[in-house]
Amino acid sequence: MLLISCPWCGExxxxxxxxxxxxxxxxxxxxxxxxxDAWGEFLFxxxxxxxxxxxxxxHTHGCxxxxxxxxxxxxxxxxxxxxxxxxxxxxxxxxxxxx
Amino acid sequence: xxxxxARADHFEHPSELWRASEPRASxxxxxxxGGGHGLATAYYLAKEHGLxxxxxxxxxxxxxxxxxxxxxxxxxxxxxxxxAAMYEHSLKLWEGLSExxxxxxxxxxxxxxxxxxxxxxxxxxIRRVNANRLNGVDAEWLDTDGVKEFCPIxxxxxxxxxxxxxxxxxxxxxxxxxxxVAWGYATRASQLGVDIIEGCEVxxxxxxxxxxxxxxxxxxxxxxxxxxxxxxxxxxxLAEMAGLRLPVQSHPLQALVSGLLEQRLGxxxxxxxxxxxxxxxxxxELVMGxxxxxxxxxxxxxxFHVIEKQMAAAVELFPIFSRAQMLRTWAGIVDxxxxxxxxxxxxxIEGLFLNCGWGTGxxxxxxxxxxxxxxxxxxxEPHRLNAPFALDRFAHGRLIxxxxxxxVAH
Numbered sequence: 001m002l003l004i005s006c007p008w009c010g011e012x013x014x015x016x017x018x019x020x021x022x023x024x025x026x027x028x029x030x031x032x033x034x035x036x037d038a039w040g041e042f043l044f045x046x047x048x049x050x051x052x053x054x055x056x057x058x059h060t061h062g063c064x065x066x067x068x069x070x071x072x073x074x075x076x077x078x079x080x081x082x083x084x085x086x087x088x089x090x091x092x093x094x095x096x097x098x099x
Numbered sequence: 100x101x102x103x104x105a106r107a108d109h110f111e112h113p114s115e116l117w118r119a120s121e122p123r124a125s126x127x128x129x130x131x132x133g134g135g136h137g138l139a140t141a142y143y144l145a146k147e148h149g150l151x152x153x154x155x156x157x158x159x160x161x162x163x164x165x166x167x168x169x170x171x172x173x174x175x176x177x178x179x180x181x182x183a184a185m186y187e188h189s190l191k192l193w194e195g196l197s198e199x200x201x202x203x204x205x206x207x208x209x210x211x212x213x214x215x216x217x218x219x220x221x222x223x224x225i226r227r228v229n230a231n232r233l234n235g236v237d238a239e240w241l242d243t244d245g246v247k248e249f250c251p252i253x254x255x256x257x258x259x260x261x262x263x264x265x266x267x268x269x270x271x272x273x274x275x276x277x278x279x280v281a282w283g284y285a286t287r288a289s290q291l292g293v294d295i296i297e298g299c300e301v302x303x304x305x306x307x308x309x310x311x312x313x314x315x316x317x318x319x320x321x322x323x324x325x326x327x328x329x330x331x332x333x334x335x336x337l338a339e340m341a342g343l344r345l346p347v348q349s350h351p352l353q354a355l356v357s358g359l360l361e362q363r364l365g366x367x368x369x370x371x372x373x374x375x376x377x378x379x380x381x382x383x384e385l386v387m388g389x390x391x392x393x394x395x396x397x398x399x400x401x402x403f404h405v406i407e408k409q410m411a412a413a414v415e416l417f418p419i420f421s422r423a424q425m426l427r428t429w430a431g432i433v434d435x436x437x438x439x440x441x442x443x444x445x446x447x448i449e450g451l452f453l454n455c456g457w458g459t460g461x462x463x464x465x466x467x468x469x470x471x472x473x474x475x476x477x478x479x480e481p482h483r484l485n486a487p488f489a490l491d492r493f494a495h496g497r498l499i500x501x502x503x504x505x506x507v508a509h
Binding site: 001002014015018019021036037039040041043044045046047048049050053055071073074075076 | 333335336344345346347348349393394395396397398400402403404434437493494495496
Protein backbone atom coordinates (compact mmCIF):
# COMPACT_ATOMS: atom_id res chain seq x y z
CA MET A 1 0.00 0.00 0.00
CA LEU A 2 1.27 3.45 -0.85
CA LEU A 3 1.92 5.99 1.88
CA ILE A 4 0.74 9.24 0.31
CA SER A 5 1.47 12.78 1.49
CA CYS A 6 -1.65 14.89 1.23
CA PRO A 7 -0.44 18.51 1.02
CA TRP A 8 -3.16 19.45 3.53
CA CYS A 9 -3.23 16.49 5.92
CA GLY A 10 0.19 14.84 5.71
CA GLU A 11 0.99 11.19 5.24
CA UNK A 12 -1.93 8.79 5.06
CA UNK A 13 -2.53 5.26 3.76
CA UNK A 14 -3.52 4.83 0.13
CA UNK A 15 -6.97 3.49 1.08
CA UNK A 16 -8.00 7.01 2.11
CA UNK A 17 -7.49 8.25 -1.44
CA UNK A 18 -9.11 8.01 -4.83
CA UNK A 19 -7.01 8.05 -7.99
CA UNK A 20 -7.70 10.61 -10.68
CA UNK A 21 -5.24 9.91 -13.49
CA UNK A 22 -2.86 12.35 -15.13
CA UNK A 23 -2.66 15.96 -13.91
CA UNK A 24 -2.44 19.21 -15.83
CA UNK A 25 -4.81 18.27 -18.67
CA UNK A 26 -6.24 21.60 -19.78
CA UNK A 27 -9.74 21.81 -21.23
CA UNK A 28 -9.49 23.06 -24.83
CA UNK A 29 -9.99 26.81 -25.13
CA UNK A 30 -12.48 26.44 -27.95
CA UNK A 31 -13.71 22.84 -28.08
CA UNK A 32 -15.95 23.38 -31.08
CA UNK A 33 -13.06 24.70 -33.15
CA UNK A 34 -10.70 21.76 -32.76
CA UNK A 35 -10.50 18.69 -34.97
CA UNK A 36 -11.96 15.29 -34.10
CA ASP A 37 -8.42 14.00 -33.66
CA ALA A 38 -7.58 16.74 -31.18
CA TRP A 39 -10.85 16.24 -29.29
CA GLY A 40 -10.27 12.47 -29.15
CA GLU A 41 -6.76 13.16 -27.88
CA PHE A 42 -8.10 15.45 -25.15
CA LEU A 43 -10.74 12.93 -24.07
CA PHE A 44 -8.86 9.67 -24.27
CA UNK A 45 -5.10 10.01 -24.66
CA UNK A 46 -2.89 10.46 -21.63
CA UNK A 47 0.79 10.10 -21.02
CA UNK A 48 1.69 6.64 -19.76
CA UNK A 49 5.37 6.80 -18.89
CA UNK A 50 7.49 4.22 -17.15
CA UNK A 51 9.06 6.69 -14.75
CA UNK A 52 7.99 10.00 -13.18
CA UNK A 53 4.31 10.81 -13.65
CA UNK A 54 2.21 13.77 -12.51
CA UNK A 55 -1.15 12.56 -11.32
CA UNK A 56 -4.22 13.70 -9.41
CA UNK A 57 -5.43 12.14 -6.19
CA UNK A 58 -8.51 12.93 -4.09
CA HIS A 59 -8.23 12.61 -0.31
CA THR A 60 -11.70 11.05 -0.11
CA HIS A 61 -11.54 10.00 3.55
CA GLY A 62 -9.73 13.10 4.78
CA CYS A 63 -9.93 16.70 3.65
CA UNK A 64 -11.82 15.69 0.48
CA UNK A 65 -9.57 17.88 -1.64
CA UNK A 66 -7.87 17.11 -4.91
CA UNK A 67 -4.12 17.48 -5.16
CA UNK A 68 -1.20 16.45 -7.35
CA UNK A 69 1.42 13.81 -6.84
CA UNK A 70 4.71 13.35 -8.65
CA UNK A 71 5.29 9.59 -8.51
CA UNK A 72 7.55 7.13 -10.29
CA UNK A 73 5.47 4.44 -12.00
CA UNK A 74 8.41 2.06 -12.28
CA UNK A 75 9.30 2.11 -8.55
CA UNK A 76 6.15 3.55 -6.87
CA UNK A 77 8.44 6.10 -5.21
CA UNK A 78 6.58 9.31 -4.39
CA UNK A 79 8.78 12.29 -5.19
CA UNK A 80 6.49 15.04 -3.91
CA UNK A 81 2.91 16.17 -3.55
CA UNK A 82 1.66 19.64 -4.40
CA UNK A 83 -1.58 21.56 -4.34
CA UNK A 84 -3.90 22.25 -7.20
CA UNK A 85 -2.83 25.40 -9.01
CA UNK A 86 0.83 24.77 -8.33
CA UNK A 87 3.24 23.20 -10.75
CA UNK A 88 5.48 20.38 -9.58
CA UNK A 89 8.52 22.59 -9.97
CA UNK A 90 7.37 25.61 -7.93
CA UNK A 91 5.75 23.43 -5.30
CA UNK A 92 6.24 24.18 -1.61
CA UNK A 93 4.22 21.08 -0.81
CA UNK A 94 5.21 18.07 1.23
CA UNK A 95 8.32 16.32 0.08
CA UNK A 96 9.51 12.84 0.79
CA UNK A 97 12.99 13.24 -0.50
CA UNK A 98 15.39 16.04 -1.16
CA UNK A 99 15.67 17.14 -4.72
CA UNK B 100 18.19 -9.37 -14.77
CA UNK B 101 19.82 -11.68 -17.27
CA UNK B 102 17.87 -14.51 -18.80
CA UNK B 103 20.11 -17.07 -17.16
CA UNK B 104 19.50 -15.46 -13.80
CA ALA B 105 15.77 -15.25 -14.37
CA ARG B 106 15.59 -18.91 -15.32
CA ALA B 107 17.48 -19.92 -12.24
CA ASP B 108 15.09 -17.90 -10.10
CA HIS B 109 11.97 -19.33 -11.67
CA PHE B 110 11.91 -22.63 -13.48
CA GLU B 111 13.42 -24.32 -16.45
CA HIS B 112 11.26 -23.97 -19.50
CA PRO B 113 11.62 -26.37 -22.38
CA SER B 114 13.67 -24.18 -24.69
CA GLU B 115 14.63 -27.22 -26.72
CA LEU B 116 11.10 -27.14 -28.14
CA TRP B 117 12.08 -24.24 -30.34
CA ARG B 118 15.32 -23.15 -31.98
CA ALA B 119 17.24 -20.59 -29.96
CA SER B 120 18.07 -17.99 -32.62
CA GLU B 121 20.61 -15.24 -32.99
CA PRO B 122 19.10 -12.13 -34.53
CA ARG B 123 19.88 -11.62 -38.21
CA ALA B 124 20.42 -8.18 -39.72
CA SER B 125 17.02 -8.06 -41.38
CA UNK B 126 13.63 -9.76 -41.55
CA UNK B 127 10.44 -9.32 -43.47
CA UNK B 128 8.37 -9.10 -40.28
CA UNK B 129 9.43 -8.34 -36.71
CA UNK B 130 7.01 -9.16 -33.91
CA UNK B 131 7.98 -7.22 -30.79
CA UNK B 132 6.86 -9.21 -27.76
CA GLY B 133 7.13 -12.96 -27.28
CA GLY B 134 3.99 -13.42 -25.23
CA GLY B 135 0.91 -15.33 -26.27
CA HIS B 136 -0.37 -12.73 -28.73
CA GLY B 137 3.04 -12.19 -30.34
CA LEU B 138 3.72 -15.90 -30.75
CA ALA B 139 0.21 -16.51 -32.09
CA THR B 140 0.70 -13.66 -34.57
CA ALA B 141 3.97 -15.19 -35.80
CA TYR B 142 2.45 -18.67 -35.97
CA TYR B 143 -0.56 -17.58 -38.05
CA LEU B 144 1.64 -15.43 -40.30
CA ALA B 145 3.62 -18.57 -41.10
CA LYS B 146 0.75 -21.04 -41.10
CA GLU B 147 -2.04 -19.09 -42.78
CA HIS B 148 -0.10 -16.62 -44.92
CA GLY B 149 3.06 -18.49 -45.82
CA LEU B 150 5.41 -15.82 -44.44
CA UNK B 151 8.42 -17.32 -42.72
CA UNK B 152 11.02 -14.54 -42.71
CA UNK B 153 9.84 -13.54 -39.24
CA UNK B 154 11.50 -12.90 -35.89
CA UNK B 155 9.77 -12.68 -32.52
CA UNK B 156 11.76 -10.42 -30.18
CA UNK B 157 11.28 -11.06 -26.46
CA UNK B 158 13.02 -8.82 -23.94
CA UNK B 159 12.96 -11.42 -21.17
CA UNK B 160 12.38 -15.12 -21.49
CA UNK B 161 9.55 -16.76 -23.36
CA UNK B 162 6.55 -17.30 -21.11
CA UNK B 163 7.76 -14.86 -18.44
CA UNK B 164 5.28 -12.05 -18.98
CA UNK B 165 1.52 -11.82 -18.89
CA UNK B 166 1.03 -15.08 -20.80
CA UNK B 167 2.14 -16.87 -17.63
CA UNK B 168 0.76 -14.33 -15.15
CA UNK B 169 -2.93 -14.38 -16.07
CA UNK B 170 -5.69 -16.43 -14.48
CA UNK B 171 -6.39 -18.39 -17.70
CA UNK B 172 -10.12 -17.70 -18.01
CA UNK B 173 -11.51 -18.23 -21.52
CA UNK B 174 -15.00 -17.10 -22.57
CA UNK B 175 -16.66 -15.12 -25.34
CA UNK B 176 -19.80 -13.73 -23.68
CA UNK B 177 -19.24 -10.06 -24.50
CA UNK B 178 -22.09 -7.64 -25.06
CA UNK B 179 -21.52 -5.88 -28.37
CA UNK B 180 -21.52 -7.44 -31.84
CA UNK B 181 -17.90 -6.45 -32.56
CA UNK B 182 -16.59 -8.02 -29.36
CA ALA B 183 -18.77 -11.12 -29.58
CA ALA B 184 -17.46 -11.77 -33.10
CA MET B 185 -13.82 -11.32 -32.09
CA TYR B 186 -13.95 -13.35 -28.86
CA GLU B 187 -16.18 -16.06 -30.32
CA HIS B 188 -13.78 -16.52 -33.22
CA SER B 189 -11.05 -16.86 -30.64
CA LEU B 190 -13.04 -19.40 -28.63
CA LYS B 191 -13.65 -21.47 -31.75
CA LEU B 192 -9.89 -21.46 -32.40
CA TRP B 193 -9.32 -22.59 -28.79
CA GLU B 194 -11.67 -25.51 -29.38
CA GLY B 195 -9.30 -26.97 -31.97
CA LEU B 196 -6.01 -25.54 -30.78
CA SER B 197 -4.52 -28.49 -28.88
CA GLU B 198 -5.00 -30.64 -31.97
CA UNK B 199 -3.73 -27.98 -34.33
CA UNK B 200 -0.58 -27.31 -32.31
CA UNK B 201 -0.23 -30.98 -31.36
CA UNK B 202 0.42 -29.72 -27.85
CA UNK B 203 -1.90 -30.39 -24.92
CA UNK B 204 -3.07 -26.99 -23.72
CA UNK B 205 -5.30 -28.60 -21.05
CA UNK B 206 -8.16 -26.57 -22.51
CA UNK B 207 -11.12 -27.44 -20.34
CA UNK B 208 -14.61 -26.14 -21.14
CA UNK B 209 -15.93 -26.42 -17.62
CA UNK B 210 -18.29 -23.44 -17.83
CA UNK B 211 -17.99 -19.83 -16.66
CA UNK B 212 -20.44 -18.23 -14.23
CA UNK B 213 -20.70 -14.44 -14.03
CA UNK B 214 -22.58 -13.67 -10.81
CA UNK B 215 -25.16 -10.92 -10.39
CA UNK B 216 -25.50 -9.37 -6.92
CA UNK B 217 -28.05 -6.63 -7.43
CA UNK B 218 -31.06 -5.85 -9.59
CA UNK B 219 -29.04 -3.87 -12.09
CA UNK B 220 -26.63 -6.74 -12.61
CA UNK B 221 -29.54 -9.14 -13.05
CA UNK B 222 -30.97 -6.95 -15.80
CA UNK B 223 -27.58 -6.48 -17.46
CA UNK B 224 -26.86 -10.21 -17.19
CA ILE B 225 -30.12 -11.17 -18.88
CA ARG B 226 -29.56 -8.50 -21.52
CA ARG B 227 -26.11 -9.91 -22.21
CA VAL B 228 -27.43 -13.49 -22.42
CA ASN B 229 -29.93 -12.32 -25.05
CA ALA B 230 -27.29 -10.36 -26.95
CA ASN B 231 -24.94 -13.37 -26.86
CA ARG B 232 -27.60 -15.69 -28.26
CA LEU B 233 -28.36 -13.29 -31.10
CA ASN B 234 -24.64 -13.41 -31.92
CA GLY B 235 -24.46 -17.20 -31.82
CA VAL B 236 -22.61 -17.27 -28.51
CA ASP B 237 -23.87 -19.90 -26.06
CA ALA B 238 -25.32 -18.26 -22.97
CA GLU B 239 -27.82 -19.12 -20.27
CA TRP B 240 -29.33 -17.26 -17.37
CA LEU B 241 -29.42 -19.11 -14.06
CA ASP B 242 -31.47 -18.00 -11.06
CA THR B 243 -30.13 -18.43 -7.54
CA ASP B 244 -31.18 -22.08 -7.32
CA GLY B 245 -29.68 -22.71 -10.74
CA VAL B 246 -26.35 -21.27 -9.56
CA LYS B 247 -26.42 -23.48 -6.47
CA GLU B 248 -27.12 -26.51 -8.61
CA PHE B 249 -24.33 -25.73 -11.09
CA CYS B 250 -21.78 -24.77 -8.45
CA PRO B 251 -22.80 -26.20 -5.06
CA ILE B 252 -20.01 -24.54 -3.05
CA UNK B 253 -21.18 -20.99 -3.85
CA UNK B 254 -22.86 -19.42 -0.83
CA UNK B 255 -26.33 -18.46 -2.05
CA UNK B 256 -27.67 -17.49 1.36
CA UNK B 257 -29.91 -14.42 1.16
CA UNK B 258 -28.18 -12.73 4.11
CA UNK B 259 -24.91 -12.08 2.29
CA UNK B 260 -23.85 -8.44 1.97
CA UNK B 261 -23.85 -9.05 -1.79
CA UNK B 262 -26.32 -11.91 -2.28
CA UNK B 263 -26.19 -14.11 -5.39
CA UNK B 264 -29.33 -13.22 -7.33
CA UNK B 265 -28.41 -15.19 -10.43
CA UNK B 266 -25.66 -15.64 -12.97
CA UNK B 267 -24.92 -15.88 -16.63
CA UNK B 268 -23.45 -19.22 -17.67
CA UNK B 269 -21.34 -19.88 -20.72
CA UNK B 270 -20.84 -23.66 -20.79
CA UNK B 271 -18.23 -23.48 -23.56
CA UNK B 272 -16.07 -21.16 -21.45
CA UNK B 273 -13.30 -22.53 -19.28
CA UNK B 274 -9.58 -22.52 -18.62
CA UNK B 275 -6.33 -23.63 -20.26
CA UNK B 276 -2.74 -24.09 -19.17
CA UNK B 277 -1.27 -20.72 -20.06
CA UNK B 278 2.45 -21.48 -20.38
CA UNK B 279 1.58 -24.43 -22.63
CA VAL B 280 -0.05 -21.94 -24.97
CA ALA B 281 3.21 -20.00 -25.27
CA TRP B 282 5.27 -23.15 -25.68
CA GLY B 283 2.84 -24.69 -28.17
CA TYR B 284 2.75 -21.63 -30.42
CA ALA B 285 6.53 -21.15 -30.09
CA THR B 286 7.25 -24.76 -31.01
CA ARG B 287 5.09 -24.77 -34.13
CA ALA B 288 6.12 -21.28 -35.25
CA SER B 289 9.75 -22.28 -34.87
CA GLN B 290 9.17 -25.42 -36.94
CA LEU B 291 7.65 -23.25 -39.66
CA GLY B 292 10.84 -21.16 -39.77
CA VAL B 293 10.14 -18.29 -37.36
CA ASP B 294 13.16 -17.09 -35.35
CA ILE B 295 12.36 -16.77 -31.65
CA ILE B 296 14.88 -14.49 -30.00
CA GLU B 297 14.84 -14.19 -26.22
CA GLY B 298 16.79 -11.66 -24.21
CA CYS B 299 16.42 -9.07 -26.96
CA GLU B 300 14.84 -5.83 -25.77
CA VAL B 301 13.69 -3.27 -28.31
CA UNK B 302 15.09 0.16 -27.43
CA UNK B 303 14.02 2.14 -30.45
CA UNK B 304 11.82 1.97 -33.52
CA UNK B 305 13.21 3.27 -36.79
CA UNK B 306 10.81 5.34 -38.83
CA UNK B 307 11.83 7.00 -42.07
CA UNK B 308 9.51 8.91 -44.36
CA UNK B 309 6.42 7.82 -42.44
CA UNK B 310 7.41 4.18 -42.71
CA UNK B 311 8.74 1.71 -40.15
CA UNK B 312 12.10 0.37 -41.29
CA UNK B 313 13.29 -1.65 -38.32
CA UNK B 314 14.16 -1.56 -34.63
CA UNK B 315 17.10 -0.91 -32.35
CA UNK B 316 17.64 -3.64 -29.79
CA UNK B 317 19.98 -4.54 -26.96
CA UNK B 318 21.47 -7.03 -29.43
CA UNK B 319 21.93 -4.57 -32.26
CA UNK B 320 19.81 -3.01 -34.97
CA UNK B 321 17.45 -5.16 -37.03
CA UNK B 322 15.81 -3.89 -40.19
CA UNK B 323 12.41 -5.04 -41.36
CA UNK B 324 9.63 -4.35 -43.83
CA UNK B 325 7.00 -4.63 -41.15
CA UNK B 326 7.06 -4.22 -37.37
CA UNK B 327 4.24 -5.36 -35.08
CA UNK B 328 4.12 -4.09 -31.49
CA UNK B 329 2.60 -6.83 -29.34
CA UNK B 330 4.03 -6.13 -25.91
CA UNK B 331 1.09 -5.84 -23.50
CA UNK B 332 1.54 -3.39 -20.65
CA UNK B 333 4.70 -1.86 -22.06
CA UNK B 334 3.23 -0.85 -25.40
CA UNK B 335 2.98 2.84 -24.59
CA UNK B 336 6.73 2.96 -24.02
CA LEU B 337 7.33 1.18 -27.32
CA ALA B 338 4.83 3.25 -29.25
CA GLU B 339 6.38 6.46 -27.99
CA MET B 340 9.62 5.36 -29.58
CA ALA B 341 7.79 5.61 -32.89
CA GLY B 342 6.17 8.92 -31.94
CA LEU B 343 2.74 7.37 -31.41
CA ARG B 344 0.55 8.32 -28.46
CA LEU B 345 -1.94 5.66 -27.45
CA PRO B 346 -5.15 5.86 -25.41
CA VAL B 347 -3.96 3.20 -22.98
CA GLN B 348 -2.89 3.35 -19.35
CA SER B 349 -0.78 0.68 -17.67
CA HIS B 350 -1.92 -0.75 -14.36
CA PRO B 351 -0.92 -3.65 -12.11
CA LEU B 352 -3.36 -6.56 -12.10
CA GLN B 353 -2.84 -8.91 -9.19
CA ALA B 354 -3.50 -12.61 -8.88
CA LEU B 355 -3.05 -15.28 -6.24
CA VAL B 356 -2.74 -19.02 -6.02
CA SER B 357 -3.46 -21.40 -3.13
CA GLY B 358 -1.85 -24.62 -2.14
CA LEU B 359 -3.04 -27.88 -3.69
CA LEU B 360 -6.57 -28.75 -2.63
CA GLU B 361 -9.02 -31.53 -3.40
CA GLN B 362 -11.10 -30.76 -6.49
CA ARG B 363 -14.22 -28.96 -5.30
CA LEU B 364 -14.74 -26.17 -7.81
CA GLY B 365 -15.79 -27.56 -11.17
CA UNK B 366 -16.29 -24.31 -13.04
CA UNK B 367 -15.01 -20.73 -13.27
CA UNK B 368 -16.83 -18.23 -11.06
CA UNK B 369 -16.51 -14.49 -11.63
CA UNK B 370 -18.05 -11.52 -9.92
CA UNK B 371 -17.60 -8.00 -11.21
CA UNK B 372 -19.36 -6.42 -8.26
CA UNK B 373 -17.15 -7.88 -5.53
CA UNK B 374 -14.03 -8.03 -7.67
CA UNK B 375 -13.15 -11.68 -7.55
CA UNK B 376 -12.80 -14.48 -10.03
CA UNK B 377 -11.68 -17.98 -9.25
CA UNK B 378 -11.11 -21.35 -10.81
CA UNK B 379 -9.41 -24.51 -9.63
CA UNK B 380 -6.50 -25.68 -11.74
CA UNK B 381 -6.20 -29.34 -12.70
CA UNK B 382 -3.47 -29.83 -10.13
CA UNK B 383 -5.75 -28.45 -7.43
CA GLU B 384 -4.64 -24.87 -6.79
CA LEU B 385 -7.27 -22.19 -6.51
CA VAL B 386 -6.36 -19.48 -8.99
CA MET B 387 -7.82 -16.09 -8.17
CA GLY B 388 -7.63 -12.67 -9.69
CA UNK B 389 -8.40 -9.20 -8.38
CA UNK B 390 -9.39 -5.97 -10.05
CA UNK B 391 -6.66 -3.66 -11.26
CA UNK B 392 -4.85 -1.34 -8.87
CA UNK B 393 -6.15 2.17 -9.51
CA UNK B 394 -2.81 3.83 -10.16
CA UNK B 395 -0.58 3.66 -13.22
CA UNK B 396 2.38 1.36 -12.74
CA UNK B 397 5.01 -0.68 -14.52
CA UNK B 398 6.35 -2.24 -11.33
CA UNK B 399 4.68 -5.68 -11.63
CA UNK B 400 3.37 -5.39 -8.09
CA UNK B 401 0.28 -3.88 -6.53
CA UNK B 402 -1.10 -2.80 -3.18
CA PHE B 403 -2.05 -5.32 -0.54
CA HIS B 404 -5.46 -3.84 0.26
CA VAL B 405 -6.66 -4.80 -3.22
CA ILE B 406 -6.14 -8.51 -2.64
CA GLU B 407 -7.30 -8.22 0.98
CA LYS B 408 -10.66 -6.94 -0.27
CA GLN B 409 -10.76 -9.62 -2.90
CA MET B 410 -10.07 -12.38 -0.36
CA ALA B 411 -12.85 -11.06 1.89
CA ALA B 412 -15.27 -11.35 -1.02
CA ALA B 413 -13.99 -14.79 -1.98
CA VAL B 414 -14.39 -16.16 1.54
CA GLU B 415 -17.91 -14.78 1.81
CA LEU B 416 -18.88 -16.32 -1.53
CA PHE B 417 -17.04 -19.58 -0.82
CA PRO B 418 -16.97 -20.28 2.94
CA ILE B 419 -15.21 -23.57 2.11
CA PHE B 420 -12.12 -21.52 1.13
CA SER B 421 -11.74 -19.89 4.52
CA ARG B 422 -8.91 -22.20 5.65
CA ALA B 423 -7.16 -22.30 2.29
CA GLN B 424 -3.67 -20.85 2.32
CA MET B 425 -2.54 -18.55 -0.44
CA LEU B 426 0.97 -19.48 -1.45
CA ARG B 427 1.90 -16.51 -3.54
CA THR B 428 0.65 -13.37 -5.18
CA TRP B 429 2.00 -11.55 -8.18
CA ALA B 430 1.05 -8.88 -10.64
CA GLY B 431 1.23 -8.35 -14.35
CA ILE B 432 1.09 -4.99 -16.09
CA VAL B 433 -2.02 -4.58 -18.20
CA ASP B 434 -2.74 -1.80 -20.68
CA UNK B 435 -6.28 -0.57 -20.31
CA UNK B 436 -8.25 1.28 -22.98
CA UNK B 437 -10.93 3.86 -22.13
CA UNK B 438 -13.65 1.60 -23.58
CA UNK B 439 -12.26 -1.68 -22.17
CA UNK B 440 -11.75 -2.98 -25.73
CA UNK B 441 -8.46 -3.62 -27.49
CA UNK B 442 -6.72 -1.82 -30.37
CA UNK B 443 -5.68 -4.21 -33.14
CA UNK B 444 -4.54 -3.17 -36.57
CA UNK B 445 -2.90 -0.41 -38.54
CA UNK B 446 -1.21 2.75 -37.29
CA UNK B 447 -0.61 6.08 -39.04
CA ILE B 448 2.92 4.82 -39.69
CA GLU B 449 3.12 2.53 -42.70
CA GLY B 450 4.47 -0.91 -41.88
CA LEU B 451 3.89 -0.46 -38.15
CA PHE B 452 1.14 -2.59 -36.64
CA LEU B 453 -0.37 -2.49 -33.21
CA ASN B 454 -2.01 -4.96 -30.90
CA CYS B 455 -2.70 -3.51 -27.47
CA GLY B 456 -5.25 -2.43 -24.90
CA TRP B 457 -6.49 -5.91 -24.03
CA GLY B 458 -6.51 -4.73 -20.44
CA THR B 459 -7.34 -7.42 -17.94
CA GLY B 460 -8.66 -9.99 -20.41
CA UNK B 461 -6.21 -10.68 -23.19
CA UNK B 462 -5.48 -14.35 -22.53
CA UNK B 463 -8.81 -15.61 -23.88
CA UNK B 464 -8.22 -13.64 -27.07
CA UNK B 465 -4.75 -15.02 -27.77
CA UNK B 466 -5.66 -17.14 -30.84
CA UNK B 467 -8.16 -14.67 -32.33
CA UNK B 468 -5.90 -11.70 -31.75
CA UNK B 469 -2.95 -13.42 -33.41
CA UNK B 470 -5.15 -14.63 -36.25
CA UNK B 471 -6.55 -11.20 -37.10
CA UNK B 472 -3.28 -9.31 -36.63
CA UNK B 473 -1.50 -11.83 -38.88
CA UNK B 474 -4.14 -11.15 -41.55
CA UNK B 475 -3.62 -7.40 -41.20
CA UNK B 476 0.18 -7.69 -41.39
CA UNK B 477 0.10 -10.04 -44.36
CA UNK B 478 -2.49 -8.17 -46.42
CA UNK B 479 -2.03 -4.61 -45.19
CA GLU B 480 -5.75 -4.48 -44.47
CA PRO B 481 -7.73 -5.13 -41.29
CA HIS B 482 -9.57 -8.44 -41.04
CA ARG B 483 -13.32 -7.87 -40.75
CA LEU B 484 -13.05 -9.04 -37.12
CA ASN B 485 -10.45 -6.47 -36.05
CA ALA B 486 -11.58 -3.60 -38.29
CA PRO B 487 -13.88 -2.18 -35.55
CA PHE B 488 -10.94 -2.22 -33.11
CA ALA B 489 -8.96 0.38 -35.03
CA LEU B 490 -6.93 3.08 -33.31
CA ASP B 491 -8.92 5.86 -34.99
CA ARG B 492 -12.15 4.93 -33.20
CA PHE B 493 -11.12 7.30 -30.41
CA ALA B 494 -11.21 10.22 -32.82
CA HIS B 495 -14.46 9.12 -34.47
CA GLY B 496 -16.27 8.20 -31.27
CA ARG B 497 -17.06 4.65 -32.36
CA LEU B 498 -16.16 3.19 -28.97
CA ILE B 499 -16.92 -0.41 -28.08
CA UNK B 500 -17.88 -0.07 -24.46
CA UNK B 501 -17.34 -3.43 -22.79
CA UNK B 502 -16.97 -2.25 -19.20
CA UNK B 503 -19.93 -4.41 -18.24
CA UNK B 504 -18.52 -7.60 -19.73
CA UNK B 505 -14.86 -6.77 -19.30
CA UNK B 506 -14.29 -3.92 -16.90
CA VAL B 507 -13.09 -5.73 -13.81
CA ALA B 508 -13.65 -9.42 -13.90
CA HIS B 509 -11.78 -11.50 -16.38
